[in-house]
Amino acid sequence: MTIYKTTKYILLLVGSLMLNITWADDGSLFMLVGNCMGCHGPNGVSLGPATPNIAGMNPSTFVKAMEEFRDEERPSTVMRHIAKGYSDEDFQTMADYFVKQAFIPYQQTVDADKVKKGAKLHQKYCQKCHTNSVHTIVGSTNLAGQWMLYLQFTLVDIYTGVRDMPIRVLQIVENMVQLEGIESVDNLIHFYASQTEHK
Amino acid sequence: MITRRNFIKIATGITAAGLSGCSNFSIATAKKRVIVIGGGAGGATAAKYIRQVDPSIDVTLIEKNRYYYTCFMSSSVLSGERKIDSIKFSYDGLIKRGIKVVHHLAVGIDPITKTVTTQNGDIFYYDRLIVSPGIDFKWDTIEGYDKTIAKTIPHAWDSGYQTITLRKQLEAMKDGGTVIITVPHKPFRCHPAPFGRASEMAQYLKQHKPKSKILILDANEKFAQQKLFIQGWKKLYGYGTDNSLIEWYPFSDGGGEVVQVDAKERAIYVGPFEDQHQADVINVIPAQKAGKIAFTADLVDETGWCPVNQKTFESKRHKDIHVIGDACIASPMARSAYAANSQAKVCAVAVVKALQGEEMGTPSYLNACYSIVGKDYGISVAAVYRLEGDKIKWIRGAGGLSPMDASAEVRKREMYYAHSWFKNITYDMFR
Ligand SMILES: Cc1cc2nc3c(=O)[nH]c(=O)nc-3n(C[C@H](O)[C@H](O)[C@H](O)COP(=O)(O)OP(=O)(O)OC[C@H]3O[C@@H](n4cnc5c(N)ncnc54)[C@H](O)[C@@H]3O)c2cc1C
Numbered sequence: 001m002t003i004y005k006t007t008k009y010i011l012l013l014v015g016s017l018m019l020n021i022t023w024a025d026d027g028s029l030f031m032l033v034g035n036c037m038g039c040h041g042p043n044g045v046s047l048g049p050a051t052p053n054i055a056g057m058n059p060s061t062f063v064k065a066m067e068e069f070r071d072e073e074r075p076s077t078v079m080r081h082i083a084k085g086y087s088d089e090d091f092q093t094m095a096d097y098f099v100k101q102a103f104i105p106y107q108q109t110v111d112a113d114k115v116k117k118g119a120k121l122h123q124k125y126c127q128k129c130h131t132n133s134v135h136t137i138v139g140s141t142n143l144a145g146q147w148m149l150y151l152q153f154t155l156v157d158i159y160t161g162v163r164d165m166p167i168r169v170l171q172i173v174e175n176m177v178q179l180e181g182i183e184s185v186d187n188l189i190h191f192y193a194s195q196t197e198h199k
Numbered sequence: 200m201i202t203r204r205n206f207i208k209i210a211t212g213i214t215a216a217g218l219s220g221c222s223n224f225s226i227a228t229a230k231k232r233v234i235v236i237g238g239g240a241g242g243a244t245a246a247k248y249i250r251q252v253d254p255s256i257d258v259t260l261i262e263k264n265r266y267y268y269t270c271f272m273s274s275s276v277l278s279g280e281r282k283i284d285s286i287k288f289s290y291d292g293l294i295k296r297g298i299k300v301v302h303h304l305a306v307g308i309d310p311i312t313k314t315v316t317t318q319n320g321d322i323f324y325y326d327r328l329i330v331s332p333g334i335d336f337k338w339d340t341i342e343g344y345d346k347t348i349a350k351t352i353p354h355a356w357d358s359g360y361q362t363i364t365l366r367k368q369l370e371a372m373k374d375g376g377t378v379i380i381t382v383p384h385k386p387f388r389c390h391p392a393p394f395g396r397a398s399e400m401a402q403y404l405k406q407h408k409p410k411s412k413i414l415i416l417d418a419n420e421k422f423a424q425q426k427l428f429i430q431g432w433k434k435l436y437g438y439g440t441d442n443s444l445i446e447w448y449p450f451s452d453g454g455g456e457v458v459q460v461d462a463k464e465r466a467i468y469v470g471p472f473e474d475q476h477q478a479d480v481i482n483v484i485p486a487q488k489a490g491k492i493a494f495t496a497d498l499v500d501e502t503g504w505c506p507v508n509q510k511t512f513e514s515k516r517h518k519d520i521h522v523i524g525d526a527c528i529a530s531p532m533a534r535s536a537y538a539a540n541s542q543a544k545v546c547a548v549a550v551v552k553a554l555q556g557e558e559m560g561t562p563s564y565l566n567a568c569y570s571i572v573g574k575d576y577g578i579s580v581a582a583v584y585r586l587e588g589d590k591i592k593w594i595r596g597a598g599g600l601s602p603m604d605a606s607a608e609v610r611k612r613e614m615y616y617a618h619s620w621f622k623n624i625t626y627d628m629f630r
Binding site for chain 1: 541558560563581582594616626627
């Protein structure tokens with residue numbers, strides 16, 4: 001099941017989505033979250049493969065991520081600087097905004113064979129927490145339909161210990177790589193990227 | 200300056216507006232009119248968001264060119280990593296959003312009658328005007344350099360044709376040739392960019408013409424992200440050795456302002472002693488000031504840039520006219536596309552709220568800027584700002600550079616993030 005879709009498809013969707021922005025308030029909200037969109041795309045729907053899609057992101061995960069960036073507990077390029085510029089209240093405001101935005105996955109080219117293998121790996125190692133691989137579940141980030149390059153960054157960081165994770169998560173990833181080989185990481189990435197139908 | 204021809208245009212405009220309600224000249228209707236001059240990083244963003252937030256506002260964008268070529272990522276055209284078409288944007292996206300796009304040069308602004316005149320003689324009325332014209336060059340500071348000479352000795356500080364010319368010259372240069380980049384005194388558009396450009400040129404030369412050299416003659420003593428650039432140059436281009444692809448000369452040591460260009464000899468004269476330099480490819484980046492229309496319309500002060508209320512970006516010199524982007528004085532914010540985009544959003548709110556007769560909320564400003572130093576090698580700078588009193592202030596601690604001595608993986612990611620950013624920010628501006 002290889003998925004090919006043109007860029008146009010997503011641009012159209014995003015285009016129509018953008019029209020929903022209004023400022024019911026005094027514009028403060030827009031001026032705050034508008035700054036995120038330069039890198040994270042319209043309403044958090046990233047069009048670039050390295051920057052994660054943050055539309056529809058679970059709010060507590062969002063806030064936690066910002067706190068970790070601020071406290072430099074999570075690897076990043078610019079986020080460790082940027083997160084320091086906002087209050088806890090700002091984090092919450094941003095989180096509440098982005099969770100309301102529709103997550104529009106980018107149709108990426110995936111390898112059908114890897115997707116199949118990845119599905120099995122997901123079932124075996126990840127599903128217990130990342131139910132259905134759907135992005136909306138509590139405690140999960142947007143995994144399904146997320147950018148492959150970003151998923152790769154994240155998994156590599158977890159596996160190499162660059163990113164501090166609960167020991168349980170690290171063990172699962174290490175365990176998976178040991179038993180299934182390093183290519184299992186790639187297979188998982190292809191699987192998640194293929195999950196563009198959100199339930 | 201209402202000529203007979205224009206008067207007729209305006210008059211017919213009124214009638215048309217009465218019928219359709221969507222003319223530029225809709226003075227007879229209650230529709231509020233916003234005009235934006237300059238469809239670049241700042242102006243395109245402002246036009247888009249004003250229209251989106253309040254579709255009852257009539258937004259007209261006056262932009263002299265049919266296509267916008269970004270300066271940002273133009274250095275990747277010089278390295279050959281990108282084709283020029285990947286940095287070319289049309290205004291169709293904005294037109295689809297209901298913005299009227301007029302491709303003419305704005306030549307006059309009358310703050311009393313609240314009108315803008317374009318070169319072809321058309322007159323446009325506004326309730327609020329946003330001016331985002333970018334930069335102009337201080338041509339008269341360099342003897343023998345002007346727009347015509349710039350066709351063969353490019354500045355490429357405007358993108359498009361200039362960028363293509365510079366790329367072609369690099370391609371035509373022999374292995375072992377010399378490239379000179381001159382850096383004007385600060386402030387100028389995008390302080391790290393001359394060094395990003397040198398880097399990306401070196402990336403190309405390293406692969407195709409490794410015996411060549413790039414000399415950077417700087418009118419300043421220091422440059423943006425200097426340590427990071429130099430660390431990258433040492434790693435990638437042998438900086439500091441005899442075989443270095445890049446050599447940098449600060450003001451006090453062989454650098455300086457360009458005082459003269461001799462196009463026939465392909466020579467430039469630089470610094471207080473007017474040292475002569477010849478090279479195969481010369482890239483003169485002249486000293487800068489706000490875009491021309493800002494001068495014509497009396498929006499600049501003695502610095503050559505436009506003083507504004509930093510909350511609303513309304514000009515301190517003329518009411519109901521806002522200036523954003525490179526042309527405005529928003530320090531400590533950099534002159535960058537991200538900064539212009541961020542200012543445009545704040546300005547859009549200010550304009551809409553003013554037209555609605557309401558108070559605007561708390562502004563928030565951001566800048567993030569990536570530079571590509573070489574293959575799989577990027578660096579960045581970011582900063583968050585807020586309003587304190589009536590000034591934009593950097594939020595202490597909320598900003599900084601990529602770390603020194605970072606791993607190859609980190610540098611590679613910054614390169615990917617740079618291109619990702621470009622996709623998203625250009626969508627935010629033009630789509
Ligand atoms: C080599 C280089 C690399 C750069 N890299 C980056 C980067 O990586 N990241 C970053 O954030 N920034 C970067 N920048 C800076 C960025 O390009 C500028 O800061 C940004 O374009 C400023 O936006 P602006 O709206 O002020 O001006 P511009 O984007 O220049 O837009 C001005 C527009 O107004 C039009 N115009 C001007 N006068 C008139 C008139 N009278 N009538 C009609 N139209 C008019 C022009 O045609 C133009 O389209 C770089 C710049 C350079 C030169």
